[in-house]
Amino acid sequence: AGSLLLLLVSNLLLYLFDRAVVLSHYIHNLSSEMFSEFDKRYTHGRGFITKAINSCHTSSLATPEDKEQAQQINQKDFLSLIVSILRSWNEPLYHLVTEVRGMQEAPEAILSKAVEIEEQTKRLLEGMELIVSQVHPETKENEIYPVWSGLPSLQMADEESRLSAYYNLLHCLRRDSHKIDNYLKLLKCRIIHNNNC
Amino acid sequence: MDLWQLLLTLALAGSSDAFSGSEDSSKEPKFTKCRSPERETFSCHWTDEVHHGTKNLGPIQLFYTRRNTQEWTQEWKECPDYVSAGENSCYFNSSFTSIWIPYCIKLTSNGGTVDEKCFSVDEIVQPDPPIALNWTLLNVSLTGIHADIQVRWEAPRNADIQKGWMVLEYELQYKEVNETKWKMMDPILSTSVPVYSLKVDKEYEVRVRSKQRNSGNYGEFSEVLYVTLPQMNQFTCEEDFYFPWLLIIIFGIFGLTVMLFVFLFSKQQRIKMLILPPVPVPKIKGIDPDLLKEGKLEEVNTILAIHDSYKPEFHSDDSWVEFIELDIDEPDEKTEGSDTDRLLSSDHEKSHSNLGVKDGDSGRTSCCEPDILETDFNANDIHEGTSEVAQPQRLKGEADLLCLDQKNQNNSPYHDVCPATQQPSVIQAEKNKPQPLPTEGAESTHQAAHIQLSNPSSLANIDFYAQVSDITPAGSVVLSPGQKNKAGMSQCDMHPEMVSLCQENFLMDNAYFCEADAKKCIPVAPHIKVESHIQPSFNQEDIYITTESLTTAAGRPGTAEHVPGSEMPVPDYTSIHIVQSPQGLILNATALPLPDKEFLSSCGYVSTDQLNKIMP
Numbered sequence: 001a002g003s004l005l006l007l008l009v010s011n012l013l014l015y016l017f018d019r020a021v022v023l024s025h026y027i028h029n030l031s032s033e034m035f036s037e038f039d040k041r042y043t044h045g046r047g048f049i050t051k052a053i054n055s056c057h058t059s060s061l062a063t064p065e066d067k068e069q070a071q072q073i074n075q076k077d078f079l080s081l082i083v084s085i086l087r088s089w090n091e092p093l094y095h096l097v098t099e100v101r102g103m104q105e106a107p108e109a110i111l112s113k114a115v116e117i118e119e120q121t122k123r124l125l126e127g128m129e130l131i132v133s134q135v136h137p138e139t140k141e142n143e144i145y146p147v148w149s150g151l152p153s154l155q156m157a158d159e160e161s162r163l164s165a166y167y168n169l170l171h172c173l174r175r176d177s178h179k180i181d182n183y184l185k186l187l188k189c190r191i192i193h194n195n196n197c
Numbered sequence: 198m199d200l201w202q203l204l205l206t207l208a209l210a211g212s213s214d215a216f217s218g219s220e221d222s223s224k225e226p227k228f229t230k231c232r233s234p235e236r237e238t239f240s241c242h243w244t245d246e247v248h249h250g251t252k253n254l255g256p257i258q259l260f261y262t263r264r265n266t267q268e269w270t271q272e273w274k275e276c277p278d279y280v281s282a283g284e285n286s287c288y289f290n291s292s293f294t295s296i297w298i299p300y301c302i303k304l305t306s307n308g309g310t311v312d313e314k315c316f317s318v319d320e321i322v323q324p325d326p327p328i329a330l331n332w333t334l335l336n337v338s339l340t341g342i343h344a345d346i347q348v349r350w351e352a353p354r355n356a357d358i359q360k361g362w363m364v365l366e367y368e369l370q371y372k373e374v375n376e377t378k379w380k381m382m383d384p385i386l387s388t389s390v391p392v393y394s395l396k397v398d399k400e401y402e403v404r405v406r407s408k409q410r411n412s413g414n415y416g417e418f419s420e421v422l423y424v425t426l427p428q429m430n431q432f433t434c435e436e437d438f439y440f441p442w443l444l445i446i447i448f449g450i451f452g453l454t455v456m457l458f459v460f461l462f463s464k465q466q467r468i469k470m471l472i473l474p475p476v477p478v479p480k481i482k483g484i485d486p487d488l489l490k491e492g493k494l495e496e497v498n499t500i501l502a503i504h505d506s507y508k509p510e511f512h513s514d515d516s517w518v519e520f521i522e523l524d525i526d527e528p529d530e531k532t533e534g535s536d537t538d539r540l541l542s543s544d545h546e547k548s549h550s551n552l553g554v555k556d557g558d559s560g561r562t563s564c565c566e567p568d569i570l571e572t573d574f575n576a577n578d579i580h581e582g583t584s585e586v587a588q589p590q591r592l593k594g595e596a597d598l599l600c601l602d603q604k605n606q607n608n609s610p611y612h613d614v615c616p617a618t619q620q621p622s623v624i625q626a627e628k629n630k631p632q633p634l635p636t637e638g639a640e641s642t643h644q645a646a647h648i649q650l651s652n653p654s655s656l657a658n659i660d661f662y663a664q665v666s667d668i669t670p671a672g673s674v675v676l677s678p679g680q681k682n683k684a685g686m687s688q689c690d691m692h693p694e695m696v697s698l699c700q701e702n703f704l705m706d707n708a709y710f711c712e713a714d715a716k717k718c719i720p721v722a723p724h725i726k727v728e729s730h731i732q733p734s735f736n737q738e739d740i741y742i743t744t745e746s747l748t749t750a751a752g753r754p755g756t757a758e759h760v761p762g763s764e765m766p767v768p769d770y771t772s773i774h775i776v777q778s779p780q781g782l783i784l785n786a787t788a789l790p791l792p793d794k795e796f797l798s799s800c801g802y803v804s805t806d807q808l809n810k811i812m813p
Contacts (some may be wrong), residue, residue, distance in 0.1 A: 028411055055264070065295040067237055067362050175297050178319065178411065182296075182362075189361030197361050 003037055009134065010192075017130045018187040023124040030062055031177040034113040035170040041107065043167050056172035057148040058085055061088060070186055076136050082183055083132060085114040086125040088145040093118040096169060099154050105196070117173070124180075135191065226257050226285070226304050227312045231321045234416070235355040236363055236409070237291045240282035241317055243304055255307040259287045263300045273303070292320055322413030324365055327388070327405045330422040335391060344397050344426050349389040350405050350419065364410040370418075371395075371403045379404075386410070396427045611781035 034091055052061075061084060064070035100111045107154035130140055189197040226243045233239035241259065276287035287302075327350040335345040348369060358362045366386050370379040373396075382390065395401055401424040408415040460473075509585040578790035666674035 025411070032411065063297075065297060066291065067357065067360075068247075068291065068360075071360070126630040134522050179297055181411070187361075187366060189359065 008160060013131065013134055014192050016134065017129055017192055020124060020127045020131065021184050021188055023127065024177070025118055027120050027124065028177040028181045030113045030117050031174040033062050034110055034117070035174045037070065037109055038166065038170050042163055056176065057146050057150065058088055058172070058176055060099065060146050061085065070183070073189070076139065078183065078187060079132050079135065080139065082180055083125065083128050083146040085122060085180055086128060088148065089121055089176065092148040092150065093121060095154065145172045203674050226306065228304065228314050229575055231314070233294070233318050233321050234298060234323060234325050235357065236318060236322055237288060237553060238294055239321060240288045241284050241302055242282070242286045243312065245285050259302055260299055260305060261302040263295065263298050319412045322409045324407045324409060324416040326419040327353060327407050328349060328365060328419065330403065330404065330405060330419055332424050334426070337397065342397055343394045345393045346395060346424060347389060347391050347402055348422070351388060353407065355635045357484045365407045366410050367407050368415065369400055369404050369405050372400055374400045390793045395424065395426060397428060402424050406534065492764050634640060
């Protein structure tokens with residue numbers, strides 16, 4: 001019975017991780033496309049990347065920046081890190097959708113992607129919380145996550161500053177979604193396939 | 198010699214000038230490519246600078262900077278390794294490589310920035326080519342001309358697939374050896390793929406390249422894999438198993454044909470019957486087909502009348518009968534249920550409906566057709582428990598509602614009853630008048646209905662069968678007055694009740710009445726606020742009022758005008774001219790001389806607007 005339960009649980013985990021990876025991959029694709037479209041339409045060739053002095057609001061989190069660091073971080077912290085990142089993006093995504101929708105000529109392609117990303121991120125967060133409850137049931141609910149305070153910059157009157165704020169936000173979104181995707185793939189191979197994907 | 202030397206130096210100077218000039222102006226070191234093969238290290242390359250001429254640009258240096266966690270430090274560091282990646286390159290090992298942190302590099306020469314570039318490592322990921330390509334034969338087609346193979350390979354060694362650090366997708370290309378254009382397959386995530394429909398006699402080349410799944414570019418192609426498919430003996434296949442299908446088919450057809458002919462020309466009746474049974478002729482029970490052939494329709498009709506389902510087409514004899522169908526535009530106004538309920542029970546209706554009738558509710562039975570079966574109608578909403586039996590009788594020509602006469606005679610109770618209350622009366626009638634069909638789509642319908650004589654005055658002057666002259670879209674029926682002064686009809690002298698009657702007439706809804714009649718009725722009961730009654734009442738339940746009734750109702754008041762209803766030769770049937778639902782119908786007033794010219798020439802009924810005009 002114990003082995004059966006283990007089998008069941010491992011199957012459930014496999015399913016959850018599979019689903020999580022699919023979602024994170026999808027979200028990252030959407031973010032990349034959204035960023036490309038925004039850049040192409042509004043900011044291309046204007047050197048915004050060098051001007052982007054603002055960093056992402058999730059930079060305060062100690063996220064692994066390369067493979068070695070990713071291998072060193074332990075599983076539990078890794079999972080809670082991912083959850084924190086996801087939680088911290090709830091509010092920015094909500095405001096992104098609201099602000100883009102309120103634009104005078106709301107770019108439909110960008111708006112639809114933003115809406116989809118917001119929706120899927122919520123789902124991914126739910127899935128992650130499920131995984132955490134399965135793998136580390138004793139984890140205390142840690143609601144601490146970086147807070148985003150970029151709303152005023154999105155609403156600035158100066159177009160240059162406003163575009164810069166959007167650029168930064170979308171750039172950060174693309175980067176963080178890629179991080180989450182990468183981390184989940186690492187964790188999946190580590191937890192499910194024992195580093196032998 | 199001097200001339201030659203001069204020319205040589207000039208030439209050299211010129212060439213050197215040209216070189217140095219081009220170098221100075223256009224040949225500057227530029228970044229050619231930055232690449233990371235496995236997302237753990239990366240290297241950047243720049244153009245080879247040629248130093249010629251007077252200008253010495255000095256050593257090229259590369260500086261890089263990367264954004265720290267919080268701020269964008271402009272602290273430029275020099276390249277850690279100029280060697281490992283070859284000439285004119287800078288190699289960053291894993292300790293210098295961060296994935297999600299953007300880098301900026303710049304190339305300097307003599308302190309001056311020559312080129313600058315910013316990127317993040319994911320953007321420059323270009324995996325190494327896949328290795329260990331091989332192929333296996335899957336199957337060969339039956340014809341031996343085509344074959345399918347499965348190509349397999351492995352991911353490049355330095356890409357960490359096992360830990361999930363990299364996820365690669367691959368693209369396979371193949372072509373015949375002597376072709377120039379490569380055929381491409383869609384990107385795949387796995388490391389093996391089938392290739393279909395390769396020609397056996399040709400030799401193929403296959404190559405694969407990889408790319409990181411979400412970002413970066415395709416890496417270099419792998420080594421070419423040569424595929425030579427084993428030639429098969431094409432002849433052996435065909436001779437192996439050859440079933441003589443053609444012969445079997447031919448012999449089979451031949452044999453069947455022989456059998457068929459044998460049976461056809463055989464004298465044996467039994468076998469003939471078995472093979473080709475005779476087709477049964479149509480037969481109806483009790484009817485001699487010869488009758489039908491001879492065209493004795495009457496006899497056939499009588500025979501068939503026994504059967505319930507048969508409805509004889511008695512109208513075929515009556516050329517003067519016209520079928521008019523009512524097309525009700527507003528189905529919501531025509532409350533079918535109430536109509537049906539009131540007029541007939543549904544099964545009786547159906548039993549009486551002619552075959553040619555579109556409207557299931559209408560019965561086309563002539564009033565006085567002796568062949569028509571009697572029908573019993575049971576109105577669902579019979580008030581006060583009165584039940585009617587409509588006796589179909591034939592109406593003749595300009596026939597009045599004689600049937601009513603008979604009916605009234607049969608139903609004596611109705612003579613004496615002069616109820617003050619109005620009840621919906623339904624009349625079964627048939628439109629016999631050969632008038633041209635009404636224009637503009639207005640139609641009248643034949644209504645088989647109960648006759649419920651509730652209005653004593655109407656009883657007095659209206660036969661039991663009254664003719665429906667109009668149908669309102671809302672469903673009420675306007676009866677034409679028919680014969681006036683029917684003999685034998687007891688007149689309910691309703692004088693004292695006329696007033697109230699009139700009042701009640703107007704109280705009911707959908708009252709259709711002649712303008713003249715209306716005018717009559719109004720002065721009758723001056724104290725009655727007819728106007729107020731009429732208007733709201735138009736939307737309520739149906740009431741059937743004949744012009745006749747109104748006429749008689751109005752006959753009592755002491756108006757100077759002679760009762761138009763009683764003396765005016767109102768035709769029994771008027772065709773509908775215009776249907777203005779729900780306000781009213783305008784009838785063709787072919788024979789309705791109105792005493793009052795201010796009204797519309799067409800009588801029959803008024804619209805509410807006209808009524809308002811009439812009212813004081």
